[in-house]
Amino acid sequence: MSKTEFIKFCVKSITGNIEEAEKRELDKLLSQSVENRIEFEKIQSVWEKSVTNENQELPDIDVEWESLNEKIRDVDKEYEKEKGSIFNKILVFTKSLFTPIWKPALAGLFIVAISVTVLLLSNKEEIVTFKTISTLNNERQTVQLPDGSTVKLNSGSSIGFPDKFIGEKREVKLEGEAFFSVTKNGKPFVITTENTRVTVLGTEFNVWTRDEKTKVIVKQGRVNVEQIKTKNENVILSKDQESIIRKNFKPSPPQNVNADYLLGWLDNKLVFNRTPLNEIAGELERFYNVKIELANDDLGNLTLTGSFENQKVESVLNMICLALNIEFTKTVEIINHEQKSYLIKSKNNL
Amino acid sequence: MLSSKNNDTADEELVEAIKENDHDAFKILYYRYFQKLIRFAYYRSHSVEIARDLVQELFFRVWGGRERLNPKKSIQAYLYKSLNNLIINYKKLSSSQTFSLTDIVEGKMKVEEEQENIIDIQNAIERLPEKLRTVFILSRVEGYKYFEIAEICNISVKAVEKRMTKVAFLLKKALD
Numbered sequence: 001m002s003k004t005e006f007i008k009f010c011v012k013s014i015t016g017n018i019e020e021a022e023k024r025e026l027d028k029l030l031s032q033s034v035e036n037r038i039e040f041e042k043i044q045s046v047w048e049k050s051v052t053n054e055n056q057e058l059p060d061i062d063v064e065w066e067s068l069n070e071k072i073r074d075v076d077k078e079y080e081k082e083k084g085s086i087f088n089k090i091l092v093f094t095k096s097l098f099t100p101i102w103k104p105a106l107a108g109l110f111i112v113a114i115s116v117t118v119l120l121l122s123n124k125e126e127i128v129t130f131k132t133i134s135t136l137n138n139e140r141q142t143v144q145l146p147d148g149s150t151v152k153l154n155s156g157s158s159i160g161f162p163d164k165f166i167g168e169k170r171e172v173k174l175e176g177e178a179f180f181s182v183t184k185n186g187k188p189f190v191i192t193t194e195n196t197r198v199t200v201l202g203t204e205f206n207v208w209t210r211d212e213k214t215k216v217i218v219k220q221g222r223v224n225v226e227q228i229k230t231k232n233e234n235v236i237l238s239k240d241q242e243s244i245i246r247k248n249f250k251p252s253p254p255q256n257v258n259a260d261y262l263l264g265w266l267d268n269k270l271v272f273n274r275t276p277l278n279e280i281a282g283e284l285e286r287f288y289n290v291k292i293e294l295a296n297d298d299l300g301n302l303t304l305t306g307s308f309e310n311q312k313v314e315s316v317l318n319m320i321c322l323a324l325n326i327e328f329t330k331t332v333e334i335i336n337h338e339q340k341s342y343l344i345k346s347k348n349n350l
Numbered sequence: 351m352l353s354s355k356n357n358d359t360a361d362e363e364l365v366e367a368i369k370e371n372d373h374d375a376f377k378i379l380y381y382r383y384f385q386k387l388i389r390f391a392y393y394r395s396h397s398v399e400i401a402r403d404l405v406q407e408l409f410f411r412v413w414g415g416r417e418r419l420n421p422k423k424s425i426q427a428y429l430y431k432s433l434n435n436l437i438i439n440y441k442k443l444s445s446s447q448t449f450s451l452t453d454i455v456e457g458k459m460k461v462e463e464e465q466e467n468i469i470d471i472q473n474a475i476e477r478l479p480e481k482l483r484t485v486f487i488l489s490r491v492e493g494y495k496y497f498e499i500a501e502i503c504n505i506s507v508k509a510v511e512k513r514m515t516k517v518a519f520l521l522k523k524a525l526d
Contacts, residue, residue, distance in 0.1 A: 004515060004519075007515050007518050007519055007522075008511055008512075008514075008515040010518065011514045011515055011517075011518045012496075012511070012514075015489050015490070015496075015514065016493075016495070017495055017496045017511075042522055042525065043518050043522060045525075046471055046518070046521045046522055046524075046525060047490065047518075049467055049468045049471050050471050050472075050475060050486075050490055050521060051393070051490055051491060057398070058385065058388050058389065058392070058398065059388060059398060059401075059402045061381060061384050061385065064384065064402065064405075064406065065377065065380055065381070065384075067406070068380070068406050068409055068410060069377075071406075071410060072410065072413050075414065331438075331439055332435045332438055332439060
């Protein structure tokens with residue numbers, strides 16, 4: 001019998017997994033030689049010493065259950081609230097809105113829903129239905145608005161608009177990223193994001209908005225950009241200009257850019273222009289439908305410039321890490337095993 | 351609402367009920383596995399705090415994702431597998447992996463030489479590859495039989511035998 005075989009029997013015996021025939025064989029081996037007995041005892045001793053603090057005080061199960069229960073109740077309540085709120089009863093939204101990923105969008109649309117009910121009161125004959133169209137990760141969609149304008153929605157984005165534009169303005173809501181080709185019809189076209197209002201008459205431009213940050217890039221014509229909270233601070237952008245609106249700050253002054261290059265997503269490219277890594281991670285997540293985590297927040301501030309086309313997510317990550325002198329590993333995703341997930345970390349991080 | 355489920359109800363039935371939002375069934379499942387899972391997480395993380403957080407997180411996700419549970423598959427295996435994933439992710443995310451091994455053993459041993467041995471073994475356990483350590487802890491701490499471990503880890507009984515033999519070999523080496 002090989003040594004490995006012998007150890008296997010020893011372990012099976014110690015852990016109570018040994019079968020009758022094996023037990024007899026092991027006993028025979030142990031009675032045959034002292035060395036075998038020493039070996040067996042050694043393994044047994046390792047086993048005993050491998051767990052030292054059996055009496056470690058474990059958390060109290062009743063207390064733990066109560067705390068979990070509370071957490072669950074809160075979540076369930078919130079869910080019920082969402083399902084039963086008034087605007088859901090008044091207006092017909094597309095079903096996709098109620099998937100949990102769109103929670104932030106929901107909050108925004110509630111405001112629009114109120115403004116629509118006001119419109120209903122002042123204009124009794126017209127019934128306006130609000131619609132939201134959302135894209136999933138790795139999915140894009142072109143949406144035709146009632147005035148003939150078109151909107152190209154990038155992955156993981158959503159746009160809310162009425163089935164007809166009544167009143168003085170054409171108003172839509174945006175979460176995520178979209179390229180607008182707005183037709184001229186005399187009424188201003190207004191896009192509202194979490195922190196920014198973009199007003200145009202008729203032109204082509206791109207709006208990117210996530211986590212209370214908005215970037216507007218103009219391809220054709222002129223666009224008026226203002227921070228919602230500080231109304232008087234506005235910036236007018238022309239062709240090939242960009243403005244960035246951070247959380248509660250006024251829009252950055254117009255910066256000359258190459259719009260065609262920066263709007264590479266329209267041609268299925270990933271383009272980064274001094275983009276911080278935390279934003280890049282988000283873009284990759286939506287582009288490839290993967291999950292990307294950063295080991296620490298500082299990494300998120302590293303910036304990168306470059307573009308990628310027709311590449312697998314891992315080779316893109318490879319190049320990014322090479323450029324920034326960091327590294328990434330594949331991790332195990334708990335909820336959705338089919339979705340690939342990665343962790344980006346600094347090199348000296350063990 | 352009174353649930354028809356009690357402590358003797360089979361896992362499979364509990365999962366069916368949980369899928370139908372039966373809160374009591376979920377409670378029974380929680381009480382059935384809490385201790386075992388906490389112990390498992392504790393021996394992997396060496397911290398009661400972390401073990402508790404991870405187990406709470408696990409059950410929170412199980413309830414949140416109850417629609418997706420499959421009653422035909424072993425919930426026990428599912429719980430261990432998911433907890434294992436949580437632990438692996440946690441370890442990857444926490445920048446330092448230095449668990450204080452001396453703290454664990456301190457004050458527990460009378461003889462110094464013995465203590466050294468124990469620290470050596472504990473260190474060797476720490477150095478075990480994840481898949482070996484999982485199998486080892488399921489056997490050593492939880493007392494699961496090989497066939498049960500095979501089910502939990504989704505490997506063959508032969509593979510469990512192999513891994514356990516390898517563990518014994520590596521731990522034994524730590525004493526040399």
